[in-house]
């Protein structure tokens with residue numbers, strides 16, 4: 194295996210085996226350093242948010258759920274702190290998805306697969322499971338030794354394995370458990386779950402997510418990234434020569450030699466690389482690759498090999514970042530003996546940022562101007578217009594009134610247009626001739642049949658615009674919609 | 682590098698599987714084993730599916746599966762449940778009075794929804810899917826009613842029909858004054874013009890209003906009433922308004938007076954259950970024409 198590989202001649206070394214390859218078990222070694230610290234921090238943050246967010250309370254008043262983040266499927270509501278969304282407002286999610294996608298593009302153009310290395314759930318949970326494994330079974334060497342001594346299933350070893358899987362299953366179970374808490378009042382559901390009173394569907398979902406977490410983070414690990422995830426393929430098409438990627442600076446590292454030999458050669462003033470071929474970067478890699486072979490599909494850009502090599506470089510008294518975040522342009526420039534350049538502000542990143550800002554701005558604007566009283570109108574098509582016995586003309590509309598507030602409202606409906614119009618709501622006695630009054634209970638919708646009549650002498654043209662208003666009698670809040678009034 | 686297939690690709694440095702199509706050779710890029718195992722598991726799963734679920738067609742039927750499950754039976758159960766739920770709601774509808782239904786938003790919504798589907802199934806062929814009517818078939822969205830437009834009157838018309846043969850049906854028809862030789866052709870034209878004048882429509886030049894009025898008084902007032910205001914008891918239309926069931930032009934009126942009219946509305950009692958008829962009455966009333 195000890196061969197030097199020029200990254201321009203990428204070859205796969207073992208393609209002569211059978212058609213199907215067994216998963217090679219990876220034993221990542223523990224490591225400390227800058228990127229490891231960033232990863233711990235992000236892991237704590239992400240998991241903390243995921244596991245505890247359902248328990249955050251938010252007072253919305255009587256009758257409304259007091260959970261800060263809640264997806265209320267039976268009542269078709271989504272609550273996010275001060276935001277409450279109705280099914281009619283599903284376009285917020287479109288905006289959110291656009292922002293999420295473009296943010297991923299932006300991350301990618303700045304730092305390659307930073308999503309994969311630091312934030313992807315698969316990475317985060319796998320990292321956590323590895324930490325558990327290390328805690329129970331020991332570090333890389335120990336684990337390798339234990340696995341190799343095949344027949345040596347001592348009681349100690351068996352209990353160790355059982356302990357590891359027990360912790361894994363607990364984490365997996367909590368992962369599934371936290372998931373269902375987003376769909377129901379968390380404290381209530383926890384109580385129900387513990388007393389086996391919870392709905393069957395909750396147990397089913399916990400089961401599914403426990404199984405997938407356990408399987409994906411405990412066993413599939415890097416296989417998910419290499420074989421199952423489409424993102425490595427897509428991001429390759431999105432990345433450019435400016436994007437920072439974890440790179441082995443082979444121009445500085447080659448020729449590899451031992452520490453002793455390097456010192457000797459250096460003393461003689463002979464050219465020598467900084468890489469001492471210690472394999473630390475390979476030992477820590479969670480996908481089990483050798484970054485010195487150049488950029489690879491399997492690399493999730495987690496930066497752990499940077500930490501490993503930095504530690505080695507510090508020890509042997511050479512400058513850090515033999516492996517570091519670097520871009521294609523600098524590989525080229527260093528070869529030509531030029532200084533490296535980094536540019537984060539580029540057309541691409543500016544464009545992505547602008548899109549995020551624009552979509553985010555629109556969403557904020559819509560959110561800020563969101564009304565708690567709304568009216569949707571559908572003009573009857575069959576017939577579009579009716580002539581009454583006195584010659585006046587009437588159009589009928591199906592009106593949906595939305596009261597998104599936490600209190601009951603008394604509203605009046607009226608219509609205006611180029612001609613004098615009167616309104617009547619079926620089943621409702623008007624208080625004044627043209628202002629039928631309706632009660633809409635809080636947090637609900639009412640569907641009504643609205644009849645709008647133009648007098649016989651008004652002679653409306655074939656089609657005139659009509660504005661239909663719904664007015665909260667108490668608060669004076671008005672919602673308006675426009676439609677057409679048609680003559681027969 | 683050794684290669685047990687005896688083929689080697691010099692560009693990629695990989696061995697090939699030995700398969701070749703039109704000079705293109707397949708590189709040996711191994712699949713991970715778990716992937717292959719998953720593939721076999723799906724096959725096993727599929728076989729399990731055949732056994733557990735109804736799957737194989739036989740000559741006259743099909744295999745019933747291990748537990749006798751079928752999605753069709755599932756649907757039947759769900760439909761039965763739905764009927765049960767609806768049954769309770771429909772009972773509430775049956776118990777409430779017509780006026781109370783219109784006052785209660787929930788019952789009104791239920792009656793309108795139910796009425797709309799039943800209307801579509803039974804009434805739409807004549808009255809149109811939105812109740813817009815057609816020549817000879819009244820528009821149910823306007824405010825002109827042959828047999829009365831209150832909730833009770835509409836319900837009665839739906840229940841027993843008009844000239845339907847039902848014992849309690851509405852009776853009365855427009856006589857054929859021409860065909861039966863009661864009026865002469867020129868008298869018919871005169872009275873037709875008179876009728877047009879009642880609702881403010883223009884009349885023919887040289888038309889004798891006094892003669893028209895006399896013919897009308899002698900022949901028509903009995904049903905259509907003084908001044909032609911109509912009579913819902915007899916289904917005699919109001920001739921002074923702007924709504925005409927068969928048309929208001931002179932030719933149509935002459936035809937109506939000569940041939941008579943006797944449109945039939947079938948009776949729905951016995952064909953639809955009482956609460957359905959109630960729902961339909963509320964629906965028709967709420968279309969906009971009810972009084």
Ligand code: SF4
Pocket residue numbers: 439474477478479480481482483484491492493494495496497498499
């Ligand atoms: S090569 Fe380095 S950055 Fe890439 S996955 Fe391995 S440890 Fe992480």
Ligand code: SF4
Pocket residue numbers: 441446467468469470471472473474475485501502505515516
């Ligand atoms: S950790 Fe650094 S010095 Fe050691 S093998 Fe990797 S690149 Fe070379």
